[in-house]
Amino acid sequence: MVASQPVLDQAAAKAAVTNAEAVALDRANVFHSWSAQKSLNPLVIAGGSGSTVWDHDGNTYLDFSSQLVNTNIGHQHPKVIAAIAQQATTLATLAPSHASHIRGIAAAKVLSHAPANMDKVFFTNGGADANENAIRMARLHTGRDKVISRYRSYHGNTGAAIVATGDWRRIPNEYARGHVHVFGPYLYRSEFWAQTPEQETERALHHLRRVIQAEGPQSIAAILLETVPGTAGVLVPTPGYLEGVRALCDEYGIVMILDEVMAGFGRTGDWFALDAHNVTPDLITFAKGVNSGYVPVGGVIISGDIAATFDDRVFPGGLTYSGHPLAAASVVASIEAFEEEDIIGNAARIGRQHLEPGLTSLAEKHDVIGEVRGRGVFWALELVQDRTTRTPVTAEYMGRLKAELLRLGLLPFIADNRIHVVPPAVVTAEEVAVALAIYDQGLTAAGPAGR
Template identity: 55%
Template sequence: MSPSRAFELDRAHVFHSWSAQRKINPMVVDRAEGSYLWDDEGKRYLDFTSQLVFTNIGHQHPKVVKAIQDQAAKLCTIAPAHANAERSEAARLIAEIAPGDMNHTFFTNAGAEAIEHAIRMARLHTGRIKVLTRYRSYHGGTQTALNATGDPRRFASDYGNAGIVHFRGPFLYRSQFHATTEQEECERALAHLRSTVELEGPSTIAAILLETIPGTAGIMPPPPGYLQGVRDLCDEFGIVYIADEVMAGFGRTGNWLALDDHGVEPDLITFAKGITSGYIPLGGVIVGPKVFESFAEKPYPGGLTYSGHPLACATAVATINAMREEGMVQNARRLGDDIIRPALQKMAGDHACLGDVRGVGAFWALELVRDKETREPLAPYGGSSPAMDAVVAECKKNGLLPFVNYNRIHVVPALNIPDDQLREGLTILDAALEVGDAQAQG
């Protein structure tokens, strides 16, 4: 099929997510390899998005492509009631990565389903209904996951009856707690969360659900001690702690899990995206021993037709093994420490439109502003602006595909991107920010 025919059929028959259907002009991607992709006109783009932050090992990794081909020739699919070697090995590898005694995995097809089932498990385990989640978060596009989300994408589908209560999490750059240091932000955010728990009634709360590092909502690493404080609150009131690692997990932060930097063990961990680098969809819930015991002698009332799909699990095994063999997790940490952080910090000093940079590993956000003093964003919360559109257009014109959300550009390349390609992308981004400077003051 020609690229022009692909575009024609897309516009005639495909209903796109999060879009006004007659207002979009999707790029036709012809092929991809490593950290590059090519459009239908043969133009090459350096992929600084990892798509939706999931191609952690880059595009078309030969070891994983070969594993998919081999598995397809052996066993494409089987019902989830049967054991199969691929699912068993994937579960073993995940148990090695998980903290403490979290030894069991319930497999789903994606991150949103993982959130749905983690919430269901927490409610059944505790006999309670309410789930607390933070504003500035994203947990998925299915109904409960979307209601749990704390950004504007939930507004149109939030009827207020899903048992979800939102609270404010720590975010020093735009602190809601009048904090001036990370320690103050941590202490005041935990005090706010405790107050929310007490005012909602601890006996009504099944779970606190948190992205370890919020992803599309802004890549906001929690201050030291915050996650331990959440763990302590959950222990005090018998609340299940659910860690959402769908975007931040599987190497993105320079650790297998973003939790690894914080020394806490949740009760449930959700994952997806990077576990297969998106080559075949897969997600899941890592189940801790307390919740596991609730379903050791009575059935868990939930399942999916494709839970633990052998083609997806074989992809997960190959992805994890490739990441280990090639040191990708450690490399993500090195890329962040040695290349990304210094480059972004220099940009922050050079550009009037760059208010804040933050992140870890290969997981960074640039906050674009009109005024560094007032911190007025270059685009409104929940929307875009001509100024942001111009910065993005300049990136694309020069062969960089950026990840953009509201007034932010996220630097989220593959964990194995070569150093010279990473520097090339950062140079293009640096130049594009000059377009934003023209709209900024100071």
């Protein structure tokens, strides 16, 4: 240990802490992601339970961000906490080359809710390296190089995953090869001059086909899509789009990868968001909701056809913590809780009976809401200065709105000109009612959108 570093003894760790002390310690030592460091003033979270979190100073918040849209099972679910603790007393770590009973159970549990063609699970540390390894599998399976993904997308912050990403974060990180981007369906801001969902689907698929043809089908290994783009705006695909992508993949021998990192495990009111569509991919990536981030974990669900590619051929990839026992135990306990407590059904009912009608009512009251879209506990309010022009509200407006929501006791997920309404899948109808009232008050207090 470096002598100049302060040592926190047990007594100090157990002493009462204030928000100011937590922030001071954080700012002195922690380098934050996606941020300019100098002006940061992070919100302090000291604990949580279910859909609620609190700080050291006694303030509580309804967590309608689910942190990074990952605490699907809520904070501190007792079954998951107990499973992690029990596993820690049995075997806290294990190299991935060994067989592990808990790892095998975790993989079987994941596969039990995946499409029937899925055969194996490759565990990773999170969603980014899940996408990274899915891309690697597709390239090795096909012998091709290029990967097509969408401009409105986010796939993680590793080499290929960040270049597959479509938003601004890709641009300073473009070190990986062979990536091509297309526009997907987004009827509210159609790139295709579409007036109906059917037109949007038809024209988006035509655009994709032409890009495949122009790039050379024989050079394209995979099409990588978030089933429902999350950070990009909860962009529920127009009817027939995913099925059309599947047909194009079949026609040209391309691997279809569906990124379910954010959309999977109850977020849309289904086990996987793809369950609402007549589509079966070749690879599925997951993380986040599979264990709500209690222990870092992700993975690739692999079809039998692609898994067979590596029966006699070495797969050149691996991670020290692949299928970590604590992570595997948390996956098993989470999925069992989903099954036993009907958490997936709760997410679907909350979306259908409470969030959809409640958010629609907000839009009727507040002209700043240009569109409401989503499923389950995965919704977005797109905010505009004018509903006719659909000009997005300013960053300054979004800052005012976020401050009001926090002041009123709700932790929001804000992205660009949108509020993403993404509570845990265990959220109750009563909590939704409180949150809807806070959104209403916050939108009123934020003032005119043009300011």
